[in-house]
Amino acid sequence: MRMRHRTSRQAVVLAAVAALGVGLLAGCAEDSKEPGGSGDSGKKDAKGKTTITVGVFGAFGLKEAGLYDQYMKENPNIVIEQTSVERNENYYPALLTHLASGSGLADIQAVEVNNIAEITATQSDKLMDLGKVSGVDKNNFLDWKWAQGSSKDGKTVALGTDVGPQGICYRKDLFQKAGLPTDREKVGALWAGDWNKYLEVGKQFKTKVKDAAFVDGAQNVMAAVHGSSENRFYDKSGEVIYKTNPVVKEGWNLAAEFAAAGLSAKLQSFTPAWDSGFANGDFATISCPAWMLGYIKDKGGDTAEGKWDVAAAPKPSNWGGSFLTVPEAGKNKEEAAKLAAWLTAPEQQAKFFAERASFPSAKAAYDLPEVKDAKHAYFGNAPIGEIFAKAAEGTPVQILGPKDLIIAQNLADVGMLQVDQKGTDPDAAWDKAMKSIDNALDQ
Amino acid sequence: MVNQYETTAAPRGEGAAAPRVDKAPPSAKELKSRTWRSRRYRWDMKFSPYAMLLPFFLFFLAFGLFPLLYTGWASLHRVSLTDPNNMEWLGFKNFTRLLEDEFFWNALKNTVTIGLLSTVPQLVMALGIAHLLNYKLRGSWFFRVAVLTPYATSVAAATLVFVLLFGRDYGMINWGLGLVGIDNIDWKNGTWTSQLAVSSIVIWRWTGYNALIYLAAMQSIPNDLYESAALDGATRWQQFFHVTLPSLRPTILFTCVVSTIGATQLFGEPLLFNDGASPTGGPDHQFQTLGLYLYEQGWVNLHLGRASAIAWAMFLILLLVAAVNWLIARWLRKSEGRA
Numbered sequence: 207m208r209m210r211h212r213t214s215r216q217a218v219v220l221a222a223v224a225a226l227g228v229g230l231l232a233g234c235a236e237d238s239k240e241p242g243g244s245g246d247s248g249k250k251d252a253k254g255k256t257t258i259t260v261g262v263f264g265a266f267g268l269k270e271a272g273l274y275d276q277y278m279k280e281n282p283n284i285v286i287e288q289t290s291v292e293r294n295e296n297y298y299p300a301l302l303t304h305l306a307s308g309s310g311l312a313d314i315q316a317v318e319v320n321n322i323a324e325i326t327a328t329q330s331d332k333l334m335d336l337g338k339v340s341g342v343d344k345n346n347f348l349d350w351k352w353a354q355g356s357s358k359d360g361k362t363v364a365l366g367t368d369v370g371p372q373g374i375c376y377r378k379d380l381f382q383k384a385g386l387p388t389d390r391e392k393v394g395a396l397w398a399g400d401w402n403k404y405l406e407v408g409k410q411f412k413t414k415v416k417d418a419a420f421v422d423g424a425q426n427v428m429a430a431v432h433g434s435s436e437n438r439f440y441d442k443s444g445e446v447i448y449k450t451n452p453v454v455k456e457g458w459n460l461a462a463e464f465a466a467a468g469l470s471a472k473l474q475s476f477t478p479a480w481d482s483g484f485a486n487g488d489f490a491t492i493s494c495p496a497w498m499l500g501y502i503k504d505k506g507g508d509t510a511e512g513k514w515d516v517a518a519a520p521k522p523s524n525w526g527g528s529f530l531t532v533p534e535a536g537k538n539k540e541e542a543a544k545l546a547a548w549l550t551a552p553e554q555q556a557k558f559f560a561e562r563a564s565f566p567s568a569k570a571a572y573d574l575p576e577v578k579d580a581k582h583a584y585f586g587n588a589p590i591g592e593i594f595a596k597a598a599e600g601t602p603v604q605i606l607g608p609k610d611l612i613i614a615q616n617l618a619d620v621g622m623l624q625v626d627q628k629g630t631d632p633d634a635a636w637d638k639a640m641k642s643i644d645n646a647l648d649q
Numbered sequence: 650m651v652n653q654y655e656t657t658a659a660p661r662g663e664g665a666a667a668p669r670v671d672k673a674p675p676s677a678k679e680l681k682s683r684t685w686r687s688r689r690y691r692w693d694m695k696f697s698p699y700a701m702l703l704p705f706f707l708f709f710l711a712f713g714l715f716p717l718l719y720t721g722w723a724s725l726h727r728v729s730l731t732d733p734n735n736m737e738w739l740g741f742k743n744f745t746r747l748l749e750d751e752f753f754w755n756a757l758k759n760t761v762t763i764g765l766l767s768t769v770p771q772l773v774m775a776l777g778i779a780h781l782l783n784y785k786l787r788g789s790w791f792f793r794v795a796v797l798t799p800y801a802t803s804v805a806a807a808t809l810v811f812v813l814l815f816g817r818d819y820g821m822i823n824w825g826l827g828l829v830g831i832d833n834i835d836w837k838n839g840t841w842t843s844q845l846a847v848s849s850i851v852i853w854r855w856t857g858y859n860a861l862i863y864l865a866a867m868q869s870i871p872n873d874l875y876e877s878a879a880l881d882g883a884t885r886w887q888q889f890f891h892v893t894l895p896s897l898r899p900t901i902l903f904t905c906v907v908s909t910i911g912a913t914q915l916f917g918e919p920l921l922f923n924d925g926a927s928p929t930g931g932p933d934h935q936f937q938t939l940g941l942y943l944y945e946q947g948w949v950n951l952h953l954g955r956a957s958a959i960a961w962a963m964f965l966i967l968l969l970v971a972a973v974n975w976l977i978a979r980w981l982r983k984s985e986g987r988a
Binding site for chain 1: 750949
């Protein structure tokens with residue numbers, strides 16, 4: 207009995223070890239497939255189909271808009287597989303290491319606009335020149351979007367998908383309460399041409415409404431002002447000018463005034479409190495890029511149904527947008543380039559807008575009915591195609607630099623967030639932000 | 650233990666009792682095979698433990714030692730994540746600049762304060778809980794599993810719940826404080842409040858684990874000690890202080906070492922406690938730990954060389970802590986010997 211007891215225990219231990227071992231092995235096996243890496247993609251399966259992998263971040267939307275399915279239907283010999291990493295902060299460093307080692311890459315890799323300058327400056331020798339691929343027409347794209355995806359020596363390594371022209375989304379019920387107009391034309395006219403007028407409207411709003419703020423947070427005001435200027439953190443020669451550029455300080459000061467005047471709900475973007483603010487009516491306005499409309503609708507839900515509308519921003523401004531690249535190390539780069547060209551063509555971008563509200567970077571799409579006549583039911587049937595096309599065409603070609611993301615992040619999340627939420631003195635917070643940026647840029 | 654003696658003792662007795670029938674001297678062949686067998690047996694005893702340990706050391710080489718050395722090498726260079734194969738020799742500049750790097754010192758200070766705020770209450774509470782669990786309880790098994798459950802939850806899940814609890818506008822803790830007339834506290838933005846909040850996550854997750862370790866040690870304290878103490882008229886408290894605590898000394902030291910290592914490497918909780926999971930540790934870096942600063946330098950600012958230097962600095966700090974612990978342990982042992 208005793209012996210049997212022992213052997214059975216041994217058997218259990220053995221079984222457990224074996225199970226662990228098998229689990230580990232299985233884990234490895236799955237992993238090696240996971241990145242949809244170049245090893246896999248080179249192969250054709252039994253039916254002679256070619257698999258193209260696409261690496262994206264977040265809920266990118268190309269798949270959700272049904273574009274892959276359409277392409278596979280039109281090209282029966284192609285299979286498209288997508289891998290997605292939730293946050294760009296995690297996606298981008300991995301993309302850099304994969305590019306450096308030339309392995310683990312998907313055939314098509316998406317790049318966010320804040321990283322595009324670094325990609326074109328440091329990685330263009332590892333990416334295909336998509337400007338020469340048949341079906342790609344420079345004239346289809348917004349000039350500045352095309353320029354952002356091209357390296358200094360004129361190689362176009364990234365094709366634009368969407369852009370983030372901004373409007374101002376506002377709550378009609380709160381505007382009415384404040385005695386302000388609610389019609390989107392008149393609302394847009396309140397602050398047309400000057401961000402300071404936006405501040406004045408806010409002060410006027412505050413005298414009438416006590417239980418809601420005018421904007422969601424001071425940082426978004428700052429980002430919106432910075433997004434409407436040609437110069438931001440870099441000048442034309444590629445030098446950093448964030449300390450001296452008057453526009454940067456102007457945006458900072460204006461945002462700080464919003465905080466000082468108590469017009470901000472002190473919320474940070476993409477946090478749970480911010481999300482619930484859309485439904486609860488914690489703030490009356492927010493500068494909203496086209497792609498945010500779907501987000502507001504999701505978060506506002508039934509509670510805020512019929513309360514939101516969208517008007518033109520004081521000045522045309524851009525927030526966000528993405529690109530597609532094709533790494534040279536991919537095994538199917540010719541087929542991948544064809545797909546990238548197709549995905550960014552005006553017809554597909556129009557469909558992308560109709561399904562996902564991601565605004566096309568192909569200006570040739572603006573005349574297509576899906577864009578031109580687009581209305582958004584949740585925003586009181588606002589003619590969003592018209593509003594955002596106007597904003598996109600008016601946005602100046604912003605000079606981007608490799609460290610745009612880090613500078614913007616530190617200005618907002620280290621600097622302005624303190625002013626907004628902790629009440630830090632704006633000058634002290636500015637110094638702290640500058641110190642933090644200097645430290646981040648110092649190699 | 651008793652079982653083993655019984656099973657091994659029985660056959661020996663049998664062998665001794667039974668008279669041997671075959672007395673013929675063993676043939677040369679058998680002798681050879683016998684020596685071969687005994688040699689194999691000796692080799693088995695000698696080398697199998699190493700063979701069994703080998704897989705661990707192979708993995709350690711690949712995933713422990715190699716990264717450690719490579720990180721050391723990278724820390725002497727300027728390396729960017731945009732081009733990691735291109736290293737520019739810097740010597741010890743990445744280390745000397747740490748001395749003047751206010752963000753590094755801030756992170757070190759935060760690591761120490763959060764470490765103290767989380768470790769001390771955690772171990773004290775664990776001792777108390779272990780003491781309670783040591784009493785004869787109905788369903789003690791249930792309580793033991795219950796105290797261990799926080800340890801089994803993931804950092805991410807636990808932290809997300811705590812973020813909600815410590816929320817400024819709709820958080821449950823502020824709601825509770827509001828009931829007793831205290832205004833909403835902005836937990837995340839204050840220096841002490843945010844560090845307390847982060848510490849509370851660590852405490853919640855690790856107290857039960859330490860309690861079980863203490864409990865195991867308590868159960869190995871012989872009952873006679875308590876009985877004789879009781880005979881001498883010692884109260885429960887006196888028993889705890891004069892019998893339990895001294896017997897637990899090595900265990901307490903062990904949990905201190907493990908908690909210190911954990912506190913030095915604290916990463917997941919402060920990362921996820923910050924909105925948007927950015928590694929700045931709040932708008933004023935008020936709860937940025939060394940682990941977060943390392944991550945920010947390497948994966949946000951893309952300076953792999955600087956991040957490697959921070960990693961090595963952390964490693965050296967841990968060695969220092971280990972040395973101090975060893976000294977304390979030696980001193981304790983000596984003073985015990987004297988007493």
